[in-house]
Amino acid sequence: MKNIFIFFSSFLLSSYVFSQWTTSFDKLKMYEVKIHGFLNDEQALFLSRIISDDETVLIARFYEDLEGYIFSEQNISEEIILSNLTSIKNITLISFQEAKANPDKYLQIYNDFRPIRFNLSTTLPSPVYFKDKQKEEKAYSIFKSLWTQKYAESYKNMQNQNPIYTDEEIEELKKKNK
Numbered sequence: 001m002k003n004i005f006i007f008f009s010s011f012l013l014s015s016y017v018f019s020q021w022t023t024s025f026d027k028l029k030m031y032e033v034k035i036h037g038f039l040n041d042e043q044a045l046f047l048s049r050i051i052s053d054d055e056t057v058l059i060a061r062f063y064e065d066l067e068g069y070i071f072s073e074q075n076i077s078e079e080i081i082l083s084n085l086t087s088i089k090n091i092t093l094i095s096f097q098e099a100k101a102n103p104d105k106y107l108q109i110y111n112d113f114r115p116i117r118f119n120l121s122t123t124l125p126s127p128v129y130f131k132d133k134q135k136e137e138k139a140y141s142i143f144k145s146l147w148t149q150k151y152a153e154s155y156k157n158m159q160n161q162n163p164i165y166t167d168e169e170i171e172e173l174k175k176k177n178k
Contacts, residue, residue: 025142028058030101031076033068034094035085040064047091048113051084053131059139061109066094069109071101103146110143120147122154 038044044062051060051068056076062068070076078096085091111117111125118125124147130136148155 025101025103025106025146027073028071028101028106028142029073029075030099030105031070031072031096032099033062033070033081033096035062035066035068035091036094037088037091038062038064038066043088044068045113045115047085047088050087051081052113052135054080054084055132056080058135058142059106059109059113061112063112069105071106071109103150107143107146107150110139121151124148124151124155124158 035047038047041064044064048061048068051057051062051070056072056074057080058071058073060068060070070081075098078093081096082093085093107120110128111120113128114125124144127136127140130139
């Protein structure tokens with residue numbers, strides 16, 4: 001009986017966690033944030049990672065010019081951002097407001113979330129690292145969807161160079177090669 005209870009509890013918890021994030025850009029909210037106190041891009045990226053570790057945030061990126069952007073499918077309060085900012089000395093929040101979610105801004109922020117950026121017009125980058133693997137998958141899924149829409153020609157060229165096969169096609173190829 002105890003095992004059944006543990007199984008169902010685990011199932012319900014995993015169902016909740018798996019349903020927590022969307023894979024649709026249309027459901028995301030974007031927030032513009034202005035802060036004060038950065039010295040360089042390394043500090044900005046560090047803060048970006050701290051904010052992105054928050055369970056309500058999908059991805060965030062701050063820049064040396066004191067601007068930052070946060071994407072989430074939930075409403076985010078200023079208090080959440082303030083509580084995360086306290087982990088870095090001399091950083092203060094100037095403004096925080098919701099803005100219209102912008103696909104190009106998401107592509108830029110996702111690409112900028114890593115120390116080395118890619119030329120998005122020619123390259124589909126690999127996923128960026130998150131502590132939460134589910135969040136990593138969701139953020140990349142949205143990124144890849146937006147990238148394939150915006151850079152359809154590059155995506156088509158990439159597929160022609162490295163054809164992507166379905167599981168059924170792979171099985172057929174294996175049978176033919178036996």
